[in-house]
Amino acid sequence: MAIDVARDGYVATVTIDRPEALNAFDAPHLEALLALLRTLRDDRSVRCAIVTGAGDRAFSAGADIKRMATFGPREGRAFAALGHAVTKAIETLPQPVIAAVNGYAFGGGCELALACDIRICSENAAFAQPEVTLGIPPGWGGTQRMPRVVGPGIAAEIIFTGRRVGAAEALRIGLVNAVYPADRLPHEAQALAARIAANSPRAVRAAKAAMSRAFSGEPAAGLNSELDLFGAAFATDDQTIGMEAFIAKQVAEFADE
C-alpha cells in the first residue's frame, strides 16, 4: 500500500499503488496523496506532474466501497472532505497535472482524473461515475467538473446512468486528449510532460492560474486576471529569454526558479 513518486528531470510521476483493490482509495491513501501533493506544490524543480495507477488494470476504482459500507454520516462526511481536499490540491497545484489513465477510472478515480489539467488514457481504459448505482451521488467534484469537461448534457447522461465510457468514446467526447496502447502510455505521458516542462515554468504557472478562473464568476473577472498575469510576465527573465531566443532562431532555455 503506497502512493509512490518517481522523478525524471522536471517531471514527477505519482503512482496510486494499491493494485489488489484496483487502486481504490481508503483514508490512509488519500492522506498520503494529499501530503505528497503539498510537497510537490512547493518544489520548484517539479514543472509538471503525472498521476497514474499501479498495475495494468486500473487508474483507480474510486473510493473504497468496503470501507465506506460501514460509515455513518460523520465518517462519510470526513471521508468526502478528504477526497475534496485531494481533488482541490490537484486542481490548484501550481504546476500542470496530467492523468495517465491506465484502466478503470470509476467514481472517485474518474473525479481524480477530472481534477487534472489533461487526461490521456490507454486503449483498455474505462471511465464511469457509478455512484448512483451505489445509492450515493458523486462526491469528489464529478458533478462540477464533468460538465465542464464534456458539456452538461453528456455529463448528465454519464452521471445519471452510471454507465461506462470506453477509451474511444472518451476521446470523442473530449474526456481525454489522446488514447495509446497500454504499453506506450507511460512513455507518451512522460513525453507530454517533458514538452510542457521545457517551457517557461513561470509562464505555464501563470497560464494555469488564469485558466482556473475561466469557469468561475463573471468572464470579465477571469479576463482581468489574465491581463494582470500577462502584464506580470513582462517583469520576468523568462519573457526576455523566450523572445530573444525566438529572434535569434534558438531554442529558449528557461532557468530553474
Ligand code: DAK
Ligand atoms: N472499493 C474497494 N474495493 C474494490 C473497489 C472499490 N471501489 N473496486 C474494486 N475493488 C476490489 C474488489 O472488491 C476485488 O477485491 P477482492 O474481492 O479480490 O478482495 C478487487 O478489487 C478486484 O476487483 P474485481 O474482482 O471486482 O475486478 P473485476 O475486474 O471483476 O471488476 C470493476 C472491476 C472496476 C468493474 C469492479 O471492481 C467494480 O465495479 N468496482 C467498483 C467500482 C465503483 O463502483 N467505484 C465507485 C466507488 S464510489 C461522497 C464521497 C465520496 C464518494 C461519493 C460520495 N459524498 C460526498 C457523499 C465517492 C464514491 C466512489 O468513488
